[in-house]
Amino acid sequence: xxxxxxxxxxxxxxxxxxxxxxxxxxxxxxxxxxxxxxxxxxxxxxxxxxxxxxxxxxxxxxxxxxxxxxxxxxxxxxxxxxxxxxxxxxxxxxxxxxxxxxxxxxxxxxxxxxxxxxxxxxxxxxxxxxxxxxxxxxxxxxxxxxxxxxxxxxxxxxxxxxxxxxxxxxxxxxxxxxxxxxxxxxxxxxxxxxxxxxxxxxxxxxxxxxxxxxxxxxxxxxxxxxxxxxxxxxxxxxxxxxxxxxxxxxxxxxxxxxxxxxxxxxxxxxxxxxxxxxxxxxxxxxxxxxxxxxxxxxxxxxxxxxxxx
Amino acid sequence: xxxxxxxxxxxxxxxxxxxxxxxxxxxxxxxxxxxxxxxxxxxxxxxxxxxxxxxxxxxxxxxxxxxxxxxxxxxxxxxxxxxxxxxxxxxxxxxxxxxxxxxxxxxxxxxxxxxxxxxxxxxxxxxxxxxxxxxxxxxxxxxxxxxxxxxxxxxxxxxxxxxxxxxxxxxxxxxxxxxxxxxxxxxxxxxxxxxxxxxxxxxxxxxxxxxxxxxxxxxxxxxxxxxxxxxxxxxxxxxxxxxxxxxxxxxxxxxxxxxxxxxxxxxxxxxxxxxxxxxxxxxxxxxxxxxxxxxxxxxxxxxxxxxxxxxxxxxxxxxxxxxxxxxxxxxxxxxxxxxxxxxxxxxxxxxxxxxxxxxxxxxxxxxxxxxxxxxxxxxxxxxxxxxxxxxxxxxxxxxxxxxxxxxxxxxxxxxxxxxxxxxxxxxxxxxxxxxxxxxxxxxxxxxxxxxxxxxxxxxxxxxxxxxxxxxxxxxxxxxxxxxxxxxxxxxxxxxxxxxxxxxxxxxxxxxxxxxxxxxxxxxxxxxxxxxxxxxxxxxxxxxxx
Numbered sequence: 001x002x003x004x005x006x007x008x009x010x011x012x013x014x015x016x017x018x019x020x021x022x023x024x025x026x027x028x029x030x031x032x033x034x035x036x037x038x039x040x041x042x043x044x045x046x047x048x049x050x051x052x053x054x055x056x057x058x059x060x061x062x063x064x065x066x067x068x069x070x071x072x073x074x075x076x077x078x079x080x081x082x083x084x085x086x087x088x089x090x091x092x093x094x095x096x097x098x099x100x101x102x103x104x105x106x107x108x109x110x111x112x113x114x115x116x117x118x119x120x121x122x123x124x125x126x127x128x129x130x131x132x133x134x135x136x137x138x139x140x141x142x143x144x145x146x147x148x149x150x151x152x153x154x155x156x157x158x159x160x161x162x163x164x165x166x167x168x169x170x171x172x173x174x175x176x177x178x179x180x181x182x183x184x185x186x187x188x189x190x191x192x193x194x195x196x197x198x199x200x201x202x203x204x205x206x207x208x209x210x211x212x213x214x215x216x217x218x219x220x221x222x223x224x225x226x227x228x229x230x231x232x233x234x235x236x237x238x239x240x241x242x243x244x245x246x247x248x249x250x251x252x253x254x255x256x257x258x259x260x261x262x263x264x265x266x267x268x269x270x271x272x273x274x275x276x277x278x279x280x281x282x283x284x285x286x287x288x289x290x291x292x293x294x295x296x297x298x299x300x301x302x303x304x305x306x307x308x309x
Numbered sequence: 310x311x312x313x314x315x316x317x318x319x320x321x322x323x324x325x326x327x328x329x330x331x332x333x334x335x336x337x338x339x340x341x342x343x344x345x346x347x348x349x350x351x352x353x354x355x356x357x358x359x360x361x362x363x364x365x366x367x368x369x370x371x372x373x374x375x376x377x378x379x380x381x382x383x384x385x386x387x388x389x390x391x392x393x394x395x396x397x398x399x400x401x402x403x404x405x406x407x408x409x410x411x412x413x414x415x416x417x418x419x420x421x422x423x424x425x426x427x428x429x430x431x432x433x434x435x436x437x438x439x440x441x442x443x444x445x446x447x448x449x450x451x452x453x454x455x456x457x458x459x460x461x462x463x464x465x466x467x468x469x470x471x472x473x474x475x476x477x478x479x480x481x482x483x484x485x486x487x488x489x490x491x492x493x494x495x496x497x498x499x500x501x502x503x504x505x506x507x508x509x510x511x512x513x514x515x516x517x518x519x520x521x522x523x524x525x526x527x528x529x530x531x532x533x534x535x536x537x538x539x540x541x542x543x544x545x546x547x548x549x550x551x552x553x554x555x556x557x558x559x560x561x562x563x564x565x566x567x568x569x570x571x572x573x574x575x576x577x578x579x580x581x582x583x584x585x586x587x588x589x590x591x592x593x594x595x596x597x598x599x600x601x602x603x604x605x606x607x608x609x610x611x612x613x614x615x616x617x618x619x620x621x622x623x624x625x626x627x628x629x630x631x632x633x634x635x636x637x638x639x640x641x642x643x644x645x646x647x648x649x650x651x652x653x654x655x656x657x658x659x660x661x662x663x664x665x666x667x668x669x670x671x672x673x674x675x676x677x678x679x680x681x682x683x684x685x686x687x688x689x690x691x692x693x694x695x696x697x698x699x700x701x702x703x704x705x706x707x708x709x710x711x712x713x714x715x716x717x718x719x720x721x722x723x724x725x726x727x728x729x730x731x732x733x734x735x736x737x738x739x740x741x742x743x744x745x746x747x748x749x750x751x752x753x754x755x756x757x758x759x760x761x762x763x764x765x766x767x768x769x770x771x772x773x774x775x776x777x778x779x780x781x782x783x784x785x786x787x788x789x790x791x792x793x794x795x796x797x798x799x800x801x802x803x804x805x806x807x808x809x810x811x812x813x814x815x816x817x818x819x820x821x822x823x824x825x826x827x828x829x830x831x832x833x834x835x836x837x838x839x840x841x842x843x844x845x846x847x848x849x850x851x852x853x854x
Contacts, residue, residue: 021798021827021829022796022797022798022799022827022828024797024830025792025795025796026784026794026795026796026830027830027831028701028831029831029832030794031737032739032740032741034792035739035741035742035744036740039790040790084790087790087792088792089792094830094832095832155741157741157742160742161741
């Protein structure tokens with residue numbers, strides 16, 4: 001997506017403005033809107049702390065957990081880049097409690113327009129914002145706009161607030177829009193709460209039908225929480241062939257907990273596949289990332305595991 | 310060379326004028342010629358000369374009279390202040406070009422060249438440049454105008470008239486019998502070739518130009534027909550100049566003329582009745598010399614009123630103090646000349662006053678400064694009024710640099726450009742919490758100020774003015790997620806303050822500003838205001854404090 005108005009654009013506009021009216025983006029009101037959009041801390045997952053030198057035999061569950069956090073953070077980065085492009089500009093329209101950026105041309109989609117609109121319900125307690133990213137196909141009127149991203153935010157205070165956003169690329173994609181990186185995604189719903197500790201983040205992704213189940217899950221759910229002292233926990237589904245059989249890969253439900261020191265544990269259950277309902281185990285790791293206990297292999301001692309958070 | 314002379318040496322001498330019996334029929338009408346004027350004044354004469362105090366004032370005065378009363382359109386009159394010889398010649402060339410165009414249209418043309426400033430070694434000295442008198446005279450002789458009038462108020466300017474037709478005489482005779490259209494050249498100089506031309510603090514100008522201007526305003530209208538001819542103006546200026554300088558330390562100054570006009574001899578230089586604006590001395594007004602002093606203490610006109618004669622003086626609209634000197638006291642009063650009205654002076658409005666109340670302040674009048682630049686550096690504090698800005702822009706300190714051109718457009722006026730920058734830390738409350746930021750401001754502005762130099766105030770010079778600033782205000786938030794914000798706008802304001810001279814060149818400036826700021830980014834426009842207080846150290850380049 002192309003930025004509708006950039007900071008450079010602000011400067012150029014200002015240089016050209018020799019009229020008695022001012023120009024720019026210096027607005028306290030705009031700050032409320034810009035602050036209501038998700039931020040890095042809202043959408044990112046803080047992986048278990050690990051030493052710089054990783055051991056040769058890194059705990060398997062820890063590795064899975066960090067791999068998933070890396071994947072989630074990459075997805076969050078992509079989403080935040082989109083949002084930051086909007087945030088970096090200034091509204092092209094300010095009317096009442098509505099701010100609109102655009103419409104402007106959409107990158108990778110000749111003839112398409114893109115528009116971002118935010119509303120503010122100042123009377124609500126807490127103050128609530130809604131926003132929507134729309135794509136307009138070539139020649140479409142205002143009624144033909146296709147929502148790609150919708151969200152709400154409640155300014156409850158605390159570190160940030162409570163927010164919900166949904167990425168729904170399917171409709172625009174079906175209309176011919178090219179959305180790099182979102183080819184397989186049907187919908188993505190994110191809820192975050194940074195009002196009080198622990199902060200929470202849940203992600204529910206649904207892929208389009210017909211994907212190779214050995215590579216892409218149809219649905220993936222991630223639930224993460226972070227305590228103020230650095231402790232964290234995350235539940236997620238994961239595909240791995242742990243029980244050999246005709247069904248191929250198994251679906252694992254993993255709940256990981258870790259402390260600020262880096263020590264952690266994962267409670268793992270096979271929920272689909274050849275071992276569905278048959279196998280579950282606990283895997284614990286030390287701050288040095290080495291395995292301290294694995295109930296499936298019998299290695300180590302349960303007493304070396306951290307308690308559930 | 311022309312040098313300043315304190316005019317307390319002024320003496321009355323016997324009038325030397327010869328009556329020039331010109332009837333209206335003998336004078337060419339003012340509106341028959343397409344008139345052009347090149348008016349130059351230069352206080353500086355380069356090395357070996359002392360700066361004059363009033364040359365530019367003389368030029369302004371003559372420019373005003375000719376454009377108001379002399380049938381010279383403003384677009385045909387070039388006022389050249391402190392210009393060098395090249396600019397003078399260029400301006401002359403432009404006038405010649407326009408005259409050729411006018412001639413092509415079948416118009417008769419006239420050129421009036423006036424110069425006030427230094428002359429030395431046979432050349433006008435315009436700053437560091439020189440314009441040889443002989444060359445200038447030759448150029449004028451060849452200039453494509455039907456009539457060329459050169460008026461030179463400079464030391465030894467009589468060198469211009471030493472050739473054909475030159476006479477050091479109170480007036481010249483005009484052949485009124487010749488009814489053909491006038492053609493030729495007339496040169497008037499303020500002094501003879503071996504004399505200095507003098508200026509006076511008392512009258513605020515050179516003697517010659519002062520009396521010439523007074524004459525053109527109507528004082529020289531000896532015929533009483535409401536029109537001042539070239540010969541009338543010269544005779545008046547001659548008489549008064551000789552009288553005023555007879556006992557001066559520099560010696561008497563005798564204006565000269567060179568007359569080489571063929572055809573309908575005399576020329577009407579000004580028409581003082583056409584505008585019906587100014588001051589009327591009725592026949593019953595007591596005879597004597599009247600001084601009409603403008604609001605700045607300068608003698609706008611010095612009029613010799615003969616018994617039983619009526620005089621109309623085409624003063625510019627304004628308020629004037631009137632003085633008539635009697636042997637043991639003064640008669641003084643005040644008169645307002647509204648625009649477009651002719652006001653009759655009533656003796657009843659004058660009152661007796663001692664000599665100490667003389668409105669002609671002379672040396673006590675504010676001194677005349679030469680135009681010059683000054684530079685100032687300093688710092689101050691700016692604060693936007695809390696209501697209704699609600700903390701939109703924080704108060705901040707500013708450091709600044711100012712460049713000011715003084716006494717260029719007008720004495721006591723200062724036109725400046727200033728640059729300022731500053732910043733502070735602040736924070737703003739958003740719905741998600743407080744956002745700290747770094748605020749920065751840059752401004753570039755232009756201002757016009759009026760200064761009051763009064764001896765009574767000593768080294769303190771108060772000033773007021775107006776300013777227009779281009780402001781660029783930015784803030785950078787500590788939270789990198791929040792984008793930088795910027796606002797640029799033009800902001801008009803008022804200035805007041807005082808300058809304290811601590812030496813000839815150095816001053817301390819204390820200044821306050823009050824500005825309007827329209828904030829129009831959010832949905833509702835807000836009229837904001839801010840004040841500034843600042844202290845600057847100023848250095849003047851070459852001017853008189």
